[in-house]
Amino acid sequence: MTGDGTTGPGRPGAGGGYAGVRAAVVGTGLIGGSVLLRLRDAGLDVAGWDPDPATREHARRQGVTAAETVEEAVAGRDVVFLCGPLPTLPATLPLVAGASPPGCVLTDVGSTKAEVADAAARHGLLDRFVPGHPMAGAESAGLTAAAPTLLDGAAWVLCPGPAAGPFRWLTGLLLDVFRARVVPMAADAHDSAAALASHVPHLLAGALAGAVRRATLRDAVLALAAGSFRDGTRVAGTPAARTANMLLGNRERVLRELAGVTAYLDELADALRSGDAQRLTALHAEAGAARELLSGRGYATRVRDFPAGGDHVDEVAWLRELGAAGGHLGGCHVRGDRVSYTAHVPDPSARPRGAD
Numbered sequence: 001m002t003g004d005g006t007t008g009p010g011r012p013g014a015g016g017g018y019a020g021v022r023a024a025v026v027g028t029g030l031i032g033g034s035v036l037l038r039l040r041d042a043g044l045d046v047a048g049w050d051p052d053p054a055t056r057e058h059a060r061r062q063g064v065t066a067a068e069t070v071e072e073a074v075a076g077r078d079v080v081f082l083c084g085p086l087p088t089l090p091a092t093l094p095l096v097a098g099a100s101p102p103g104c105v106l107t108d109v110g111s112t113k114a115e116v117a118d119a120a121a122r123h124g125l126l127d128r129f130v131p132g133h134p135m136a137g138a139e140s141a142g143l144t145a146a147a148p149t150l151l152d153g154a155a156w157v158l159c160p161g162p163a164a165g166p167f168r169w170l171t172g173l174l175l176d177v178f179r180a181r182v183v184p185m186a187a188d189a190h191d192s193a194a195a196l197a198s199h200v201p202h203l204l205a206g207a208l209a210g211a212v213r214r215a216t217l218r219d220a221v222l223a224l225a226a227g228s229f230r231d232g233t234r235v236a237g238t239p240a241a242r243t244a245n246m247l248l249g250n251r252e253r254v255l256r257e258l259a260g261v262t263a264y265l266d267e268l269a270d271a272l273r274s275g276d277a278q279r280l281t282a283l284h285a286e287a288g289a290a291r292e293l294l295s296g297r298g299y300a301t302r303v304r305d306f307p308a309g310g311d312h313v314d315e316v317a318w319l320r321e322l323g324a325a326g327g328h329l330g331g332c333h334v335r336g337d338r339v340s341y342t343a344h345v346p347d348p349s350a351r352p353r354g355a356d
Contacts, residue, residue, distance in 0.1 A: 018173055019043045024077045026070060026096060028055055031109050031134065032083025033146025040064050041148045042177045049073035051084075055143050062143075074100040079173065082108040086245045090119035097125050105166045107132040111194065112249040113159055113187035120161075130170050131159040131187055134180070135198065141239045155328065156180035157194075159187045160319045164312040167319075168339060171332040181330070181344075185323035193324075195253040200261055202235050202243050203254070209236035300347035301330070305340040315339070 021044050025036040028050040039046040040063065047065040049072075050056050059066035067073035074080050074096050082092055089110050097106060106129040108116055113131040120129040136154040156174050160167040167184070174180040185193070208229075212221050235243075247254055264283070271279040306315040322329070322343055331342030 018176055021045070021079060021173070022077045024048070024074045024080045024100075026073060026080060026082050026092065027051075027084030027088075028059055028066075028143045028146070029083065030141050030143075030145050030150075031136075032081065033059075033143035034148060034150035035081050035083060035109065036064055036143075037062065037146055037148035038151065038178060044177075047073045047077070050143070058143050070095060071099040074104070076101060077104050079105045079107070079170070082106065082110075085242070086110045086112065086249050089116045093119055093125065093129065094123045097123065097128070102128075104128065105130065105170055107158070107170055109134055110249075111198065111246045113157070113190045115249060117159060117161075117187040126161045127163040128166055130161065130167050131157075131190075132170070133157040133190065133194070134178075135194075141242065151178050151180070153179050153181065155183050157183045157185050157190050157323070159190060160184050160316045162312065162316070164315055164339070168332050168334060171329055175329070175331065181328040182332075183323045183328045184319035186320045189320065189324050191250050192253050192257075195250055196257040196260075199247055199250055199254045200257050202238065202247065203258060204261070205233045205236040206243070209233040297326075298347050298349070299327075299344040300349075302343045302345055303340060304343060305338050308334055308337050308339045 019042075023039050023044050023046040025032050025039070025046065025048045028036050028048045032048070032050075036046060036048045036059065047067050048056070048059050049067045049070050050059070056066040056068070070092075077100055080096055080100055082089055082096060084092055089108055093106065093108075093116065100106070106125065109132055110116055111133060113133060117131045120126055120131070134151050134154045134156045136151050156178065158167060158170060158174070171182045171184075174182055212218055212225075212229075212233075215221055264287075268280065268283055270276075271283060304318060306312070306318075319341075322345070325345065327343050327345040329341055330344055331340070333340050
């Protein structure tokens, strides 16, 4: 990887495409396995590694190279995806960095970013490590549950650092291979947003499902349960250890956002307790308006360019502001001494996607 984000051996040139890239995936569970299978289907030279011998053998039966050691998997690679359990990432990162070529781009898929970003800074890896988090998943676990289409079109957070080149190159790869919506954010901003978007919902789903599990009329409740219960408790089926790792990895932010959810729930309960139909209706209407924005938000397209060289301070600041404002990238191109980004920014006056 060249420091200014231009192309190099095994990387996309003027004709586009990433078929010459050599990739590795360390940890081939649900997310890692899905990354592995998608890279394989895209025609990349990809190798996987997992600590479980049975998982490695299953990968081989899927037609994917599965190395016996981490070092073997990452040797000579252009990019490595770290996909092991969240608590293992800070220790795995320097191990992989030492076993892979100096120009190899490193990224991860962990659900929290601040801790692993701090580990990268401590080990002097900010010039090649780009913290990442694809916002997709399933209640099931393991390579047997993985699918090459699992991450199609996902919002995929990338945290740009001082060296913009690896971020630019990885953005291009994710856009090209996964059709991702790349969301650039600072690591701490990601963790704050993910606390409310992803982590607190796991607590709420667990609370609802757990209360039903303890209810006197449990079997009757389950017999009557329809879409609202199934949707509200879906992530309660996530493997418990994975959920605990995610929550503990972002504990302070999750507790802070949970307090806001609890306060809103208290308002609902107070309105119900007092029989205040007007207040109860208003609170649910406010909540419904937020829900509608999931599918009814319009975007405006903006193009922004920066010098390909230099210190990248303005570029990184703009990228982080874009993600914090709810925007995402749809293109990233380096041409000569300029880098150009195509951004999609929430715009109340723009027509929602899918509108006639």
